[in-house]
Amino acid sequence: xxxxxxxxxxxxxxxxxxxxxxxxxxxxxxxxxxxxxxxxxxxxxxxxxxxxxxxxxxxxxxxxxxxxxxxxxxxxxxxxxxxxxxxxxxxxxxxxxxxxxxxxxxxxxxxxxxxxxxxxxxxxxxxxxxxxxxxxxxxxxxxxxxxxxxxxxxxxxxxxxxxxxxxxxxxxxxxxxxxxxxxxxxxxxxxxxxxxxxxxxxxxxxxxxxxxxxxxxxxxxxxxxxxxxxxxxxxxxxxxxxxxxxxxxxxxxxxxxxxxxxxxxxxxxxxxxxxxxxxxxxxxxxxxxxxxxxxxxxxxxxxxxxxxxxxxxxxxxxxxxxxxxxxxxxxxxxxxxxxxxxxxxxxxxxxxxxxxxxxxxxxxxxxxxxxxxxxxxxxxxxxxxxxxxxxxxxxxxxxxxxxxxxxxxxxxxxxxxxxxxxxxxxxxxxxxxxxxxxxxxxxxxxxxxxxxxxxxxxxxxxxxxxxxxxxxxxxxxxxxxxxxxxxxxxxxxxxxxxxxxxxxxxxxxxxxxxxxxxxxxxxxxxxxxxxxxxxxxxxxxxxxxxxxxxxxxxxxxxxxxxxxxxxxxxxxxxxxxxxxxxxxxxxxxxxxxxxxxxxxxxxxxxxxxxxxxxxxxxxxxxxxxxxxxxxxxxxxxxxxxxxxxxxxxxxxxxxxxxxxxxxxxxxxxxxxxxxxxxxxxxxxxxxxxxxxxxxxxxxxxxxxxxxxxxxxxxxxxxxxxxxxxxx
Ligand code: BGC
Numbered sequence: 001x002x003x004x005x006x007x008x009x010x011x012x013x014x015x016x017x018x019x020x021x022x023x024x025x026x027x028x029x030x031x032x033x034x035x036x037x038x039x040x041x042x043x044x045x046x047x048x049x050x051x052x053x054x055x056x057x058x059x060x061x062x063x064x065x066x067x068x069x070x071x072x073x074x075x076x077x078x079x080x081x082x083x084x085x086x087x088x089x090x091x092x093x094x095x096x097x098x099x100x101x102x103x104x105x106x107x108x109x110x111x112x113x114x115x116x117x118x119x120x121x122x123x124x125x126x127x128x129x130x131x132x133x134x135x136x137x138x139x140x141x142x143x144x145x146x147x148x149x150x151x152x153x154x155x156x157x158x159x160x161x162x163x164x165x166x167x168x169x170x171x172x173x174x175x176x177x178x179x180x181x182x183x184x185x186x187x188x189x190x191x192x193x194x195x196x197x198x199x200x201x202x203x204x205x206x207x208x209x210x211x212x213x214x215x216x217x218x219x220x221x222x223x224x225x226x227x228x229x230x231x232x233x234x235x236x237x238x239x240x241x242x243x244x245x246x247x248x249x250x251x252x253x254x255x256x257x258x259x260x261x262x263x264x265x266x267x268x269x270x271x272x273x274x275x276x277x278x279x280x281x282x283x284x285x286x287x288x289x290x291x292x293x294x295x296x297x298x299x300x301x302x303x304x305x306x307x308x309x310x311x312x313x314x315x316x317x318x319x320x321x322x323x324x325x326x327x328x329x330x331x332x333x334x335x336x337x338x339x340x341x342x343x344x345x346x347x348x349x350x351x352x353x354x355x356x357x358x359x360x361x362x363x364x365x366x367x368x369x370x371x372x373x374x375x376x377x378x379x380x381x382x383x384x385x386x387x388x389x390x391x392x393x394x395x396x397x398x399x400x401x402x403x404x405x406x407x408x409x410x411x412x413x414x415x416x417x418x419x420x421x422x423x424x425x426x427x428x429x430x431x432x433x434x435x436x437x438x439x440x441x442x443x444x445x446x447x448x449x450x451x452x453x454x455x456x457x458x459x460x461x462x463x464x465x466x467x468x469x470x471x472x473x474x475x476x477x478x479x480x481x482x483x484x485x486x487x488x489x490x491x492x493x494x495x496x497x498x499x500x501x502x503x504x505x506x507x508x509x510x511x512x513x514x515x516x517x518x519x520x521x522x523x524x525x526x527x528x529x530x531x532x533x534x535x536x537x538x539x540x541x542x543x544x545x546x547x548x549x550x551x552x553x554x555x556x557x558x559x560x561x562x563x564x565x566x567x568x569x570x571x572x573x574x575x576x577x578x579x580x581x582x583x584x585x586x587x588x589x590x591x592x593x594x595x596x597x598x599x600x601x602x603x604x605x606x607x608x609x610x611x612x613x614x615x616x617x618x619x620x621x622x623x624x625x626x627x628x629x630x631x632x633x634x635x636x637x638x639x640x641x642x643x644x645x646x647x648x649x650x651x652x653x654x655x656x657x658x659x660x661x662x663x664x665x666x667x668x669x670x671x672x673x674x675x676x677x678x679x680x681x682x683x684x685x686x687x688x689x690x691x692x693x694x695x696x697x698x699x700x701x702x703x704x705x706x707x708x709x710x711x712x713x714x715x716x717x718x719x720x721x722x723x724x725x726x727x
Contacts (some may be wrong), residue, residue: 027347028338031092032331040203040334041318042067044593046099046275046309049074051359053417055083066090069337070097072145072309075417080140084350084664095350097341099309102182102193103162104128105137108366108539112412112480112516112707113148113174113536115377115562117164118607120648120672122177126615129181134191138350139417142187142344143194145242145275146414146623147178149229150199153571155564156209158484161413161516161536163204164237165560166573166604168225169667179236184432188345189241190356197233199244199277200253200264201226206246209570210485215246220660222248223695231268239340240273243281252287255296257432260304273336274306281313283597294320294604301326367540368561374537374544376717379557380530380608381513387530388510389551389610390468395438398463399427400498401472402444403514403529407447412536413481413516422539426472426512427664429542433550441466442671446696448476449492458494460501469509470549473524476599477536480516489519489567496523503527512545518563525601533557551610556646556672558607558715569596574604574716575663587658605650605667605715611641611677617720618685618712626727627703631687633722635712648672649683653692654709659702662694665716692726 035043046069047059053075063067063086074080080098087096105112110128117125129147136144151171152160164174175197184192202217204226215306217226230241243260253259254276264270281300282293290296297317300308308314321330341347360366380388390397403409407423408606427442434440443459463469473495478484502509510530514537524531532555547553566570579591583598592598596628618633625631637647651669655662668687675681693703705726713719 010727011271015715020073023584024339025340028335030670031094031338032122032334034092035067036332037318037321037327037330037456038067040330041315043069043334043337044307044330045312046070046072046307048072048310049079051287054079055585059083060086063087063096064090066092066094068096068097069307072099074101075141076139077357078355078388081338088350094338095341095346097143097346098141100136100141100146100416101414102132102136102141102144102416103145103146104412104416105132105370105418105538106139106141106416107361107418108132108135108370109415109418110370110373110538111377111409111541112161113163114516115537115559116373117170117174118379118533118557119373119376120170120558120560120670121376122173124373124376124706125174126177126181127369129178130184130191131369133182133184133193135360135366136193137191138352138357139608141193142346142434143196143240145198146182147175147195147197147233148199149175149197149233150204151226152204152561153573154204154206154209154490155518156485156487156567156570157204157206157559158211158413158480158486158517159482159533160204160561161480162446164229166562167560167575167667170560170670171229175229175233176236179233179238184315187343188283189639193368194344195233196240196242197230197238198242200230200241200259201244202248203246203318211244211483215248219699220695222695223699234270236267238272240275241270242275242277243280245283252284252289254305255284255289255299255303257303265304271336271495273340274304276300276305276308276311278513281308282311285457286384294611298326301333307457308338340545347534353459370538370540371544371547375547375553376543377537377557378545378548378555379455379559379606380555380575381533381602381606382528382531383608384488384529387508388532389547390549391508395434395469396441396465396467397430397434397438398459398469399430399472400439400443400459400469401495402448402465402503403474403476404470404472404512406444406448410476410514410536410541411538413475415477418539424540424542426470426545426699429546430470433546448515449479453698454474458498460498460505463502464505464509469502469505469507470512471509472514473499474514475516475521480536487567489517490526491519491521499524499528500619509548511614512549519715520562520564520566520601521693522565522601536709554605554610554643554645556648557611558605558648558650559602561603563602563603563727565601566596568593569586569600572600575666577661578664603715603717605648607648607715609645609647610667611639611645612636612645612647613647613675613714614640615647615713615720617649618710618722620710620722620724624727625689625724627687627705629687631689631710633685633710635685636680637673637675638680639677642677644674644676646672646674647714649716650713651687652711652716653687654711655692655694656707656709657705658694658704660694660696665711667716689726
């Protein structure tokens, strides 16, 4: 294409889009001018459907009366069409929007987000989110309450499973990738949906790791640690955001004008929808910042909320909204909701297409991707004497532990529209794999929660003749996610007893850990020859894990979160700040515990492979970098083994001296690369100088000249360094 032509075309396209936008603006104003206050407030309300996806009669009545913006949980072309028909029969014919928590899959369930983040492969997350969007949209769900952008540093908090772990850079990459996957370039496309970043912000700091609890999070911690993934998600174009249940410096996020207006709207320029969490507006009464539900509704509106889910406080505030300022706030919120409905294409295509729904759901390509994701999420925590992969000569394989065949648990915490019967378990996958060439002896050995035994036998007797034993322990799906905080993150005694008995047999065995959070498994780490962390891997967890156990896939996952030795160490992260008296072994008067090491059981970024890699120190192209420049360096990765494999090269920095205490190590960049056996691959990195600054206590960002240590390696604890100066 010649340049002038190119220019003309782009001008024409811009003019076309501006005209469309104006046209949409005019349509919005035309609708708005005809709505009563009750109808306007109705647009700001989303009610919940039945867990199974159907609608509730009282909500159908709201749709018929034209006082409902949409629903969440109602899904599938059948139930959504019924409600949509009612909404479109009202005088203004405004379509409903159907939302749902599509967090790690709609019907095809992918690994839990924390597990997916262990792949350190944001492209994988984008592809999984795109499939989730495709299935959702085919079921007429066009708005997901995902991705979760919360940084979580406390494994007692069950919701740690929903995000991408403890690090802002890793979480930002995954949050942005998921937004791109859900939304694509155009959310009106038949295979895309609108994303929602949640829970804004700092809810991962819930005191004591107890869900919904108070979070004491400093302004600096918000800026440095908790805001970046939200900002990355907004830059990726996320159309909505959900304030958290918790309070920031005493002000609940749902009624926090600093957070929702000063930061979100004014500083970051966000123009999309701010949607409440489930009943969060009503809960302002529980926080004791509002005396009643109607006043809570008014406070939320004034603080910056557009849409309320589940509750009706904003609707109940109708009697209080009698002044021009509040009416203007309502109008602006309705404008945003209508714009969202236009952007999603709901005015043109309000109904789903049953044929497309049937075709999209559980498409073989989706299951293939789910299997790939399950395998890529696995982290090989320990592997003595090449216990894994399972040798081909092992034909009689015993599998112990109820989690190995628990179709529901493997789907994890947010199961979307997933059906347990779609899941392929590890037991089924190993049976399929061995076919007539081997035998699988499976004993559930108790329940998947590990707290009771279903049958008297623990299965160890049955496993005595096996060539190889796989023991699956951990948490079941119900033990992770929302409202599942734990004060102890040990394995239940029954599971430990089981592994102990297997260990006493003296046979080759590997432990598979299925969990939604780090667990304190020091005894396993000391005793078991091989441990594979498989998280809750989704619909295709079984085949994915088997691919790794049998060596078809060489594991390359890395921990997105630190595994502590004991709950007493929590919060324990790799990026802690220096102390006045850093640990000196043998010196009593330094920062340490008297009964346990400071170090974690497994550090952030840890994960082994069936091959071994040598990673070079960073080779900087210049050692003096201008403050508006870029730090450029190369790292070579050599695969020293006989198997092809992927390695995740991690680059950390340390600011040697600053005004505030800076992390001893901060992830700044990473790349997952494939390296054939015996070969060396060179990886190029770039870190813009502006990313080397830090936040001051007063909320300003500062970039200091001075020296930095640059570290590269295969985990936060395995690095080689070099240094540079920033001018
Ligand atoms: C959760 C949100 C979720 C909402 C709707 C709340 O309890 O905190 O993450 O989006 O429910 O299901």
